[in-house]
Amino acid sequence: MSSRGFIVYLLSGFSLAVLSAILLSNHVHDEKNASLLLTSDGSGTQKVWPDLEPSWKLVLATVIGFLGSACGTVGGVGGGGIFVPMINLLLGFDTKSAAALSKCMIMGASASSVWYNLRVPHPTKEVPILDYDLALLFQPMLMLGITVGVAQSVVFPYWLITILIIILFIGTSSRSFFKGIEMWREETILKKEKANRRATLVNSLCEDKTVRIDTKWEPLIPKQEKSPIEILCLNLRWKRVLVLILVWVCFLLIQVIKNNVKACSEWYWVLFGLQFPVAFLVFGYEAVKLNKEHRKRVSTGNFEYICEASIEWTPMNLAFCALCGIVGGIVGGLLGSGGGFILGPLLLEIGVIPQVASATATFVMMFSSSLSVVEFFLLKRFPIPYALYLSLVSVLAGFWGQFFVRRLIAFLGRASIIVFILSGVIFASALTMGVVGIDKSIDMINNHEFMGFLGFCSSQ
Numbered sequence: 041m042s043s044r045g046f047i048v049y050l051l052s053g054f055s056l057a058v059l060s061a062i063l064l065s066n067h068v069h070d071e072k073n074a075s076l077l078l079t080s081d082g083s084g085t086q087k088v089w090p091d092l093e094p095s096w097k098l099v100l101a102t103v104i105g106f107l108g109s110a111c112g113t114v115g116g117v118g119g120g121g122i123f124v125p126m127i128n129l130l131l132g133f134d135t136k137s138a139a140a141l142s143k144c145m146i147m148g149a150s151a152s153s154v155w156y157n158l159r160v161p162h163p164t165k166e167v168p169i170l171d172y173d174l175a176l177l178f179q180p181m182l183m184l185g186i187t188v189g190v191a192q193s194v195v196f197p198y199w200l201i202t203i204l205i206i207i208l209f210i211g212t213s214s215r216s217f218f219k220g221i222e223m224w225r226e227e228t229i230l231k232k233e234k235a236n237r238r239a240t241l242v243n244s245l246c247e248d249k250t251v252r253i254d255t256k257w258e259p260l261i262p263k264q265e266k267s268p269i270e271i272l273c274l275n276l277r278w279k280r281v282l283v284l285i286l287v288w289v290c291f292l293l294i295q296v297i298k299n300n301v302k303a304c305s306e307w308y309w310v311l312f313g314l315q316f317p318v319a320f321l322v323f324g325y326e327a328v329k330l331n332k333e334h335r336k337r338v339s340t341g342n343f344e345y346i347c348e349a350s351i352e353w354t355p356m357n358l359a360f361c362a363l364c365g366i367v368g369g370i371v372g373g374l375l376g377s378g379g380g381f382i383l384g385p386l387l388l389e390i391g392v393i394p395q396v397a398s399a400t401a402t403f404v405m406m407f408s409s410s411l412s413v414v415e416f417f418l419l420k421r422f423p424i425p426y427a428l429y430l431s432l433v434s435v436l437a438g439f440w441g442q443f444f445v446r447r448l449i450a451f452l453g454r455a456s457i458i459v460f461i462l463s464g465v466i467f468a469s470a471l472t473m474g475v476v477g478i479d480k481s482i483d484m485i486n487n488h489e490f491m492g493f494l495g496f497c498s499s500q
Contacts, residue, residue, distance in 0.1 A: 053207040088134040092425045101130045102433055108465070109149040109434040110441025115462030116384035116401030118146040118409070120372070121209065121469020125476040131426075140421040141430055143412040148431035149438035150406040156442040157399040158275045159268055163455070164393070171392065171400045172280040173347040176326040177358075178365045178383060179284055179404045183291050184319035185369015186408055187312075193374045195494050198484065201374050202477025208371060209470035212385045213463045219388055220459035227454050283322070288407050290318045295415050323365075327358040348400075350391025361390075372408065380405045381469070384462050394458035395449075 092098075104126050112119025120142045127138035154170075162169045193201065266274070298311040334353040351357050368382025380401050387397035416422055449455055 053211075087137060088132060089137060089423045089426075090132045092423075092429060097130045097132075101126055104130075105145060105430060105433050106437040109145060109437035110444075111461050111465050112146075112380070113149045113153040113402055113438040114398060114441050114445045114458060115380075115465050116387070116398040116405075116458075117380035117462055117465050117469075118150065118402075118405050119465060119469070120146055121205070121381065121473050122465070125472040127430075128476065133426075137422055140412075140416040141427060143409050143416060144422065144427045144431045145434040146405060147409040147413050148434035149441075150402045150409060152435040152438035153402045153442050154399075154406050156439050157402070158272055160399075160446065161266065161271050161274070163395050166274075168275040168277060169396055169399045170275060170277075170403050171348045171396055172277050173326065173330060174349060174387065174392070174400050175284060175404050176280060177323060177330070177361060178368075179407055180287050180319035180322040181362050181365030182369040182372070182383065182404060182408050183287070183411060184315055185366040185371075186373040186412065187291070187295065187315055187369075188366070189370035189373020191312075191373075192370065196374070197493060198477065199481040202474065202481060205371070205374070205477070206470055206474045209381065209466050209473070212381060213466035213470060216385045216388065216459055216463035216466065219385075220456045220463055223394070223456035223459055224454065227456055231453065284407060287318065287322055288411060291315060292411055292414055294318075295411070296418060299415070299419060323362060327353075327362075331355065331358065345391075348392040348396045349387070361386075369408070381466055385466075388459060388462075394455040395446075398458050398462075 105123065108119040108122040108126070112122070120139075123142035123145050124135070124138045127133050127141050128135055131138075133141065157169055160169055294311050294314050298308060301308045301311060330347070330353040364382060364386050368380075368386070371382055372380075383404060384397060384401045387401055388394065392400070445457065445461070449457055
C-alpha cells in the first residue's frame with residue numbers, strides 16, 4: 041500500500057462512516073419515539089471500581105498488561121488499544137475508568153522506556169537517540185488533539201468510534217507490516233553484501249604468500265567507548281526538555297481550570313480556545329526553524345538530513361505533520377491511549393530509523409499520557425491502589441521490553457523487528473477494540489439506546 045493509497049483509504053473509510061452516522065441520527069430524530077431514545081445515553085456509564093484482590097483474572101490481566109506494555113513501548117505505540125478492553129472485561133471496570141487506568145499504564149511504561157533509552161547511544165551517529173526536533177514538532181499538536189478527542193468522545197456514538205478505530209488500526213498496521221517487510225529485505229541485502237566482502241577479503245589473504253606476523257588487526261583510530269554518564273549527557277538536551285515541560289504545564293493548567301468552570305459557558309470556551317495558540321506557537325516556531333534550515337542546506341547543495349526524518353521540510357509537509365499530530369491526539373482522546381498509534385507509524389513513514397522512532401514516540405507519549413493521568417487524578421477518575429499496581433507492572437515491562445528487544449536487534453542485526461512489533465500491537469488492538477465495540481453496540485441496539493450524535497453541552 042503506497043502513501044497516497046493509504047491516505048485515500050483513510051479518507052474514504054472515515055467519510056463513509058461519518059456519513060452513515062449522520063444519516064442514522066437524522067432517521068432516529070424523525071421517529072416518533074426519538075424522545076424516548078434520547079433519554080438513554082450510551083456514553084454515560086456508571087462508575088464501577090472493583091477491589092484489588094488476588095484472583096486468576098488479576099494474574100491474567102497482569103500477564104497481558106506486562107506483554108502489552110513491553111511490546112507497545114518497543115513499537116512506540118503505548119498499547120492503549122489492548123489495555124482498555126483488558127481492564128474493562130477482565131478486571132470489571134467501567135469504560136471511562138478503564139480508559140483512565142490505561143493512561144496510567146501508558147505513562148508508567150513510557151517513563152521507564154525513556155529512562156532506558158537515555159542510557160543507550162544512537163546506533164549510527166554521535167547524536168541523541170531522542171530526536172528533539174521531531175518531539176517539539178509533534179508534542180504540542182498531539183496534546184491539542186487529545187483534548188479535542190476527549191470532547192468528541194462525548195458527542196460521537198460509540199459504534200462510530202469503534203468503526204473509525206478499526207479502519208485506522210487496520211490501515212496503519214498493514215502499512216507498518218509492509219514497511220517492515222521492505223526493511224527486512226534491505227537488511228538481508230546488506231547482510232549478503234557484508235558476507236561477500238568478508239569472503240573476498242579471506243580469499244585475497246589466502247592467495248597472498250607473504251609471511252605475516254599473526255597479530256590482531258586494529259584500526260588506526262580506535263573507537264572511543266563512552267561511559268553511561270557520557271551517553272546520558274549526550275542524550276539529554278535540557279533547553280528543549282524544558283520547552284516540552286513548559287508546554288505540558290500550560291496544557292495542564294488550562295485543563296484544570298477548565299474542569300472547574302461550568303461546561304459550555306463563556307469562560308469554558310475561552311479556556312478551550314487558549315490551547316490552540318499554545319500548541320500552534322510551539323509548532324510554528326519549530327516548523328519555521330526546520331524550514332529555514334532545509335532551505336539553507338538546499339541552497340548550499342548540502343542534502344544532509346536536518347534530523348532523523350528523511351523528508352523535505354516544505355510548508356506542505358509540515359502542514360501534513362501538523363494534521364497527523366492532531367489526528368493522532370484525537371484518536372488517543374477517543375480511545376484512551378497516548379496517540380502513539382499514529383505517531384509511531386508516521387515517524388517510520390517519514391524516514392526515521394526504527395530505534396529513534398520508538399524512542400522519540402515513547403518520549404512524546406510520556407508527556408501526553410502524564411497530562412491525562414494528572415487530570416484524571418484531580419477528577420478522581422481511577423482508584424489509587426489499582427493505578428499504582430498497574431503502573432508498576434508497566435514500568436517493569438517497559439524497561440525489560442526495551443532491554444530484550446535491543447539485545448535481540450544487536451544479535452540478529454535487524455532493526456525491522458521493531459516495525460513488526462509495532463504492526464502486531466496495532467493489529468491486536470484493532471481486534472480487541474473491534475470485538476468489545478461490536479459487542480457493546482449490539483447491546484445498545486437490543487436496549488433501544490440512541491445510536492446517533494449526542495449534544496456536547498447536554499452530555500457534560
